[in-house]
Structures are given as C-alpha cells and as structure tokens.
Amino acid sequence: MSKIPTTVITGFLGAGKTTLIHHLLQNAKGRRLALIVNEFGDVGVDGELLRGCNEEACPEDDIVELANGCICCTVADDFLPTMQKLLDRPSPPEHIIIETSGLALPKPLVKAFQWPDIRTRATVDGVVALIDADAVAAGRFATDETALALARAADPSLDHDSPLEELYEDQLACADLVILNKSDLVDDDTLSRIESDISCDTRDGVKIVRADHGAVDASILLGLFAGAENDLEARPSHHDAEPDHDHDDFDSFVVRGGEVASIDPLLAAMTPLIAAHDILRVKGIIAIEGRPARMVIQAVGPRIQHHFDRAWKPEEARISQLVVIGQKGLDQAAIENALAAVLL
Numbered sequence: 001m002s003k004i005p006t007t008v009i010t011g012f013l014g015a016g017k018t019t020l021i022h023h024l025l026q027n028a029k030g031r032r033l034a035l036i037v038n039e040f041g042d043v044g045v046d047g048e049l050l051r052g053c054n055e056e057a058c059p060e061d062d063i064v065e066l067a068n069g070c071i072c073c074t075v076a077d078d079f080l081p082t083m084q085k086l087l088d089r090p091s092p093p094e095h096i097i098i099e100t101s102g103l104a105l106p107k108p109l110v111k112a113f114q115w116p117d118i119r120t121r122a123t124v125d126g127v128v129a130l131i132d133a134d135a136v137a138a139g140r141f142a143t144d145e146t147a148l149a150l151a152r153a154a155d156p157s158l159d160h161d162s163p164l165e166e167l168y169e170d171q172l173a174c175a176d177l178v179i180l181n182k183s184d185l186v187d188d189d190t191l192s193r194i195e196s197d198i199s200c201d202t203r204d205g206v207k208i209v210r211a212d213h214g215a216v217d218a219s220i221l222l223g224l225f226a227g228a229e230n231d232l233e234a235r236p237s238h239h240d241a242e243p244d245h246d247h248d249d250f251d252s253f254v255v256r257g258g259e260v261a262s263i264d265p266l267l268a269a270m271t272p273l274i275a276a277h278d279i280l281r282v283k284g285i286i287a288i289e290g291r292p293a294r295m296v297i298q299a300v301g302p303r304i305q306h307h308f309d310r311a312w313k314p315e316e317a318r319i320s321q322l323v324v325i326g327q328k329g330l331d332q333a334a335i336e337n338a339l340a341a342v343l344l
C-alpha cells in the first residue's frame with residue numbers, strides 16, 4: 001500500500017500560510033486534498049476562511065481544525081487521532097496538507113510521522129516554510145541585542161535568544177522548500193539579501209522560491225518526496241534538548257462584540273494599539289450593520305487589511321470576534337478595553 005503524502009506548511013504568524021493554501025485549493029487540478037488547520041488562538045479563523053473555497057478539491061468535511069494551542073505541543077492528544085481518522089476513511093485523501101500555527105515548531109510534528117500507526121500509511125512529502133519578506137526586511141525576527149541584554153540582566157536564568165528568532169530559525173532548519181512570500185512589498189535587492197541570509201539557516205540544496213500572495217504552482221509545492229520523518233537528525237532545532245517545550249513566550253486572547261456601524265473606528269483604534277503594545281497578530285471577523293457579508297480583518301505587525309469575505313449564513317449569529325496574539329506580557333485588559341469600546 002503506498003503512503004499518503006503530507007505537506008507541512010510552516011511559517012511565522014501572518015507569513016501567508018492560509019493565503020498560500022487558498023491558492024493551492026483553487027489550483028488543485030483535480031487532486032483530492034484534506035486539510036488540517038492548526039491555530040494558536042482558541043477561535044479558528046483560518047479554517048473558517050478556507051472552508052468552501054473549493055468544494056471539489058477539498059469538501060468542508062475534509063477540513064479539520066485543531067484550534068487552541070500549537071500542534072507541536074498537542075501531537076498525541078489532537079494530531080494523531082485526527083490523522084488516524086483521515087487515514088481510516090474508506091476513501092482517504094490523495095494528499096494531506098497541514099497548516100501549522102505560526103508559533104509551532106515543525107520538528108515535533110514531523111516526528112509524529114514515526115508513530116507506528118502513521119508511518120506505515122503516511123509520509124511527510126515536504127516541509128514548506130513561508131517567510132514574510134516584509135517582516136524580515138523590517139528586522140522583526142532579528143534579536144534586539146540591547147533588549148536581550150537587559151532581559152538577561154533582570155533574569156539570569158534566561159537561557160535563550162529572542163523567541164521570534166528561534167522560531168524563525170527552527171522553521172527554516174526543518175524546511176525542504178522555502179517560499180519567500182510578500183515579494184510585492186519588498187524591492188529586488190532586499191529580496192536577494194534575504195535569500196542569501198535564509199540560505200545560512202537552511203540545509204544544503206533547499207530551494208527558495210519568491211511568491212506574491214502565496215501564488216506558487218502546486219507542482220512546486222507538492223511531490224517533493226522528502227520523507228522528512230526519516231532524516232530528522234539533519235534538521236536541528238533550538239528545542240532538541242527540551243522535547244517538552246511550551247509556548248510561554250507568547251500570549252493570545254479573543255475579544256468579542258456585536259455588530260458595528262462601520263469598520264473605521266476599529267481601524268482607527270487598532271493602529272495605535274498595535275504600536276503601543278507591540279502586538280504581533282490580530283485576525284477576526286466583524287459584523288457590519290446592514291451588510292449581508294461578513295468582514296475579515298487581518299493585522300500582521302503594523303499592516304492592517306480588511307475585505308468582505310462571504311454572506312452570513314441565516315443560522316449564523318452576527319457577532320464580531322478578534323484574536324490578538326503577542327509576546328508574553330501583553331496588557332490584555334488595556335487592549336480588551338480599547339477594542340471593546342469600538343466593538344460593543
């Protein structure tokens with residue numbers, strides 16, 4: 001029996017994983033795919049956005065959401081039973097795509113493919129790391145040496161570098177293919193410089209492909225035949241010595257509200273809030289009074305985007321929900337108060 005190929009899509013918060021998968025589903029060329037979508041926050045926005053985007057390639061039942069935590073930490077409880085259920089289906093998918101949360105380490109997930117019941121039936125065709133060229137160019141993953149020195153002085157037990165930089169390096173070190181996304185936001189020289197920096201963190205021979213809005217041909221993404229679970233030793237991680245790592249470096253919470261008259265007050269509130277609290281990611285769905293469609297709002301660092309997604313279904317409650325993610329120590333009360341003031 002041939003093993004079902006599985007592609008792991010990794011990349012930091014907001015790098016464009018969901019956008020890339022959306023493009024893949026719309027250009028699946030007859031492939032029957034299943035999706036496992038993992039989110040750090042406890043509201044599954046990505047699964048919501050992907051559902052229904054190509055029923056033929058991936059019916060709603062074949063999109064499984066694993067919200068509320070990073071897949072790398074919940075492998076035994078959530079991921080393995082989910083994979084087993086997909087593999088046990090009378091007609092299993094041709095290819096499985098896993099979107100990890102932006103804070104997940106890919107290596108523990110790939111290791112799960114060594115589990116006896118999985119290894120006989122599925123293989124990791126490839127780990128694809130998405131890099132946000134705009135965020136790298138802005139220096140968002142580089143260690144702020146002064147801040148680190150101050151943090152170490154305050155807490156001598158601090159034994160690791162910037163958590164963002166560690167994640168960035170872990171995701172690259174595990175990759176079989178790197179997609180340098182958001183190439184539309186960065187000039188050519190900067191892209192070339194980022195490519196040369198990236199190649200210091202990847203294994204030999206790993207290709208880097210530039211992309212705009214995740215528009216990468218399925219024939220490039222799928223069919224890498226890496227068998228990644230068989231060469232884990234070649235994929236170093238900052239967390240090799242601590243298999244029971246956690247995500248204490250990051251915080252996430254959800255702010256809920258009702259319908260709003262307009263999106264403008266929310267946009268006006270978000271810009272200073274993101275800057276003041278160094279918020280990494282905001283995403284959610286907003287109900288606008290009198291509008292039949294729901295609005296999706298996305299912020300990656302300081303960049304905020306919004307668009308109408310699809311019509312509200314008659315059985316859906318028209319509520320607004322925003323997931324907020326940042327580094328540990330976010331002032332949740334202040335952020336909640338500011339957002340609640342424009343959402344309630």
Ligand SMILES: Nc1nc2c(ncn2[C@@H]2O[C@H](COP(=O)(O)OP(=O)(O)OP(=O)(O)O)[C@@H](O)[C@H]2O)c(=O)[nH]1
Pocket residue numbers: 011012013014015016017018019020046101102181182183184185211212213214281283298299300305
């Ligand atoms: N300008 C530009 N924006 C992009 C590109 N790719 C994605 N985006 C935008 O970036 C935001 C985040 O994209 P997502 O696809 O949701 O990112 P993600 O990696 O799935 O995010 P998380 O799951 O929260 O980690 C959205 O507003 C996208 O429209 C790109 O190539 N260029």
